[in-house]
Amino acid sequence: MTVVFTGLHHVQLAMPAGEEDAARGFYAGVLGMTEVAKPPVLAARGGAWFRAGGLELHLGVEDGFVPARKAHPGIAVDDLDALARRVATTGQDVTWDRDVPGFRRFYAHDPFGNRLEFLEPA
Template sequence: MAFAYEGLDHVQLAAPEGCETDARAFFGERLGWAEIPKPEPLRARGGVWFQCGAHQVHIGVQRDFAPAKKAHPAFLVRNLGAFREHLRLRGIAVIDDDARAEEGIERLYVNDPFGNRIEFMERP
């Protein structure tokens, strides 16, 4: 094969117009992700970008926005129990996954302020 996949660059989550303040409060302040500047030519489109570990998460404006209820990104977390407590202390509703015992993987879900599902997981 003449090419090779290098990995994931970023995940984009859609949000409604005017989402920036709520996105900064949730992803930046409550989750603790660092905001990264968008390139100048893309700033007029709205939205906001964040760094999560080695990956970027782009919150992009979608005019006919509908939240992703099933499709979702999944982020690996070290010490999911401590992360769960971090979320609860910040008023973020946590949905625990009952299937973790079957797979040996612990996971939980949250909804962002726009209704998008986000998974956080820890491998044994």
């Protein structure tokens, strides 16, 4: 039996407890994503979910939280320069990388130190 993968539904990143407002400020306020209501049984655990385009990003509370410094989602965007300017205005470092042929990309971190990659075709 062959399984056909049809897309990526969501990516989950960890976050510290009680920091939902910081998540909203960055993911909704800076990146422009829309917050998605979590099902009540999951909302009781804390965290927050966001959506933009075809991407859904879930932030889940993790005891003993440690940010993902190497692992990261690669998020495709259609105006990389505008997003880089917006992220930089928050005081976040924007680190450009030219190591993947055919793509322009940069790395940044969310308020919790999780690594994020943003890219668009060159």
